[in-house]
Amino acid sequence: MEKQLKSEKSNMTTITEFVLLGFSDIPNSQWILFGIFLVIYLTILMCNSIIILITRIDPVLQTPMYFFLNNFSFFEICYVTVIVPRMLMDLLTQKGNISLVACAAQMCFFLLFGSSECLLLTAMAYDRYVAICNPLLYPLVMNHKVCVQLAIASWVSGVPVVIRQICQIFSLPFCGSNRINHFFCDIPPVLKLACGDTFPNEIAIYLTSLVFLMAPLLLIVISYKKIIANILKISSASGKAKAFSTCSSHLTVVVLFYGTAIITYWQPKTNQSEGTGKVISLFYTILIPTLNPIIYTLRNKDIMVALRKQLSHLLR
Template structure:
């Protein structure tokens, strides 16, 4: 025990993509362009869904909130990444790292449940169009969005405290693009099996549960759409859901691989790439496809 290399961490060093020193300038330009694009695109969606009377519907209300989450999601990660690339100074204080992790997890949980809410909205619109105004009334929509924001906050704060209240061992180099759970767990001391167990329970509760809700909604949607007599009706229904399905696949696919990969056959570089997918590519995709996600009115599908 006396020889254990315990370190009182005051800061971490986010290595990011420092293993590619020759393309740092290129990465800065690419990530800056993506960040500005996300802010402008999602900001435009929020603006137009609030000022355009034709878009004052539950589905665009959810879309506006989802765009706001995406702006917060990327703003929690990309600005510091850009500063690190520009200044070549990659250290982050322990408190800043904890705050970044906490906000990242809260926003990730919120995004998961908003995706489930949007899938449920599509289910009601396509499978129960006559009851849509009754089921998806304003009070229910507000409650769904509010619940998506607050449902994971207590657990996320507790998990963040659990990780940062314990000691870290050895190097303070965090081989990742931001303060995320898997690389942080690698630096914790001793047997962290309970931390990992708690991580998987959290991921199951706040990741897999909304995914199963989305899956159930789309199974019902697919069953209803295949019974539609007209090809035009089926085409409208599929186009209504297509972009949302793409975002779900990108978000959950890359996130699942990043969090549940087999350590023996997995490189850190690939982990970083998948992290870019669910933190940067997904917001870009929702911006590119959002105005086309719900082009038809609810009653036009059937």
């Protein structure tokens, strides 16, 4: 028995790098995908940069709601930049080699920005709750100091948890296949390549997602339950429409963001094929960040007015 274990250990090759397979299953479409994802990435950068610029320079948009939107747009740029440039390089070179350190770094920043977005969306829901349910106290409760504190908390709260999670995952031995059937280093496909018992890591991931995914979602649901109850008390139809319009964009983003995240990290592994997981990942890493600035601009009269005003100044 001891000899058998020794021979098995000797046959194991310790992995020093991974290979991201990406979209290698459709080799004839690599250049088309490169062009599509490049256009999408540039669109995300441009649209979110415009929102950041507009919410900073326009006096009308110097409110807590747009302060949080400013931060959210910055998160979106960082979140997408962790994934897309690397994916574009792999499509261009048709090589997916990535070192363990680079893979760990990509996963770390992806989780950091993802958890920060969850917390920031919760802060935005709280802002809307105070604005609609306690409008007289809104300037006092949501003062600049409180907004900055909530933004900083969104930035830093996930750092120790995510770093610990990454250390636990990459302290596992990786042997045998080093091919990740994904376009970036996400937790589920990387864990599949780990040798030994990954059950403690899976439990840790579920517990972390409870804290950074389900708990914020619960707070958002509670906030919107009270928001909707207050909106229904408004007598005039125009008043109801105006109140709902101030939070409809945020609610749409929450549904899209949390919907795909929950499907990815809470669906049992046996129920999700690698191809399905890859498609869902495209939604929350590329498609939804593309839609978010469109949702926030087209459905927001203040931002549209500010954009027209700035464009008219530029065209003079």
